[in-house]
Amino acid sequence: MSAREGTVRTAVITGASSGIGAATARALHAAGYRVALLARRGDRIDALAAELGDDAIAIVADVTDRDSLVAAAQRVQDELGGADVLVNNAGIMLLGPFASERREDYRAMVETNLLGAITATEVFLGQLEDGGGDLVNLSSVAGRTARATNGVYAATKWGMNGWSESLRQALLPDVRVTLIEPGVVDTELPTHITDDATRQAVQESYDAARVKPEEIAEVIAFVLSRPRHLVINEVLLRPADQA
Secondary structure, three states, X not given: OOOOOOOOOEEEEEOOOOHHHHHHXXXXXXXXXXXXXXXXXXXXXXXXXXXXXXXXXXXXXXXXXXXXXXXXXHHHHHHHOOOOEEXXXXXXXXXXXXXXXXXXXXXXXXXXXXXXXXXXXXXXXXXXXXXXXXXXXXXXXXXXXXXXXXXXXXXXXXXXXXXXXXXXXXXXXXXXXXXXXXXXXXXXXXHHOOOHHHHHHHHHHHHOOOOOHXXXXXXXXXXXXXXXXXXXXXXXXXXXXXX
């Protein structure tokens, strides 16, 4: 039973400055949640918090910096009463041929996509357990398959999948764990790719994407709306025409 049962729930969303993170913040706020928007780009989350109005706060935090997450958790506790939901959405997709000169891209993906989610969860876990919480981890179709140019990105998502299953077992019944695995979604992920040829090819497929971040956010909101005795542990979503 939630220690805060009967009260308004609070959702913390990492990577809330754009894409699925921003859409999830809007969807959960519309569903009655207080929301804490965490991201590095303060101007974007400030604007989103202003758009949402009451019960939304913007906190500049980097998931690769534990101290910033600890400070964020303290603000969430002090200003919103603690986190009931953590959405681990922050991530980067630096695709390209495997090569030594791209080693900084590989480190950045591991530190953001996998270690960042692990650290955010470790920092907020006490609040989630206190509130009978929910943990939502954003993975990818790349957590189930790999291609020649996405090896390290896929490795971070395969890691997210395995870690999420371990957490599911370790945290039940106090914290529900859900893994969301989208395919191509209309987001800015390709713009960060440092390999020019890969970025162009990936951008073309994303430009044609029909699945919008709001549609993934709707799924997350639905998962969280289920009664406490039911947990949807894994959701795989693809565009209908994605092979």
